[in-house]
Amino acid sequence: MDVSRFRNALLGAVAIFLILSLVLTLVQPTKPVTALPAGVNTPIVGLEMAWNPAQVWNVLGDPQTSEGQEMRRAFDLGTRIDFAYIASYALAYLFLTLLLVRRQTASHGWLYLGVGFIAVTAFADVLENRAIFNILGTGTLSLVDVHMDELIVFTRVKWLFLGLSGIPASILMRREGRRGPSFLLTAAFAFGSLGIFKQYAVEMMTLFLAFFWAYLFIKLLPLKNRWWT
DSSP: OOHHHHHHHHHHHHHHHHHHHHHHHHHSOSSOSSOOOTTOOOHHHHHHTOSSHHHHHHHHOOTTSHHHHHHHHHHHHHHHHHHHHHHHHHHHHHHHHHHHHHHHTOOHHHHHHHHHHHHHHHHHHHHHHHHHHHHHTOOSHHHHGGGHHHHHHHHHHHHHHHHHHTHHHHHHHHHTTOHHHHHHHHHHHHHHHHTTTOTTHHHHHHHHHHHHHHHHHHHHSSSTTOSOO
16 A cells, blocks of 8 residues: 555544544533532543542432433443544554654554554543443442442543554654644643543643644645645
């Protein structure tokens, strides 16, 4: 496969990734039933990054109420869509790293490293989704605690390795003089690492990634100043 085909594959993967990002933004709830953890602005991050059952319950509410039931339906749909989202971002990172390695005739070690990071990210994301499904199915606050360890561990592994997934591409982009995009990926990794301890950090991470992928998509379009012609 020549560089132009790699570029087109990357463009397609990024387009699907961005479309699914928009779909998830529309599907996921915009407000918690009761409250979000301090510093967090979105219910999905409040749920994923919760440290204890009380924080989960404040986001989801009581399943015996109409608000709690509606919140669970929205999260259930969003979590199901997330499986396609996992595949889309995995392919986007894979094709990006593959294209950069191919263009620069760089060591395949960068590709293997990226694949390893992507695989861990996707695996942790799937297990995180399983924990969320289990939590959505609980009827009492006390039962949420059974699934908290799984949620805490795999969510934080996911965010950390999602940041790491962009590091090979960040280094290779810097070699091409693309310092801006390289910085965005590096900053995303930094906030993903901080997210292990600070719940709000992953929202900053997603902001940097949103800028990166939107910018990359524009640069891949068949325009006069497109990248990698």
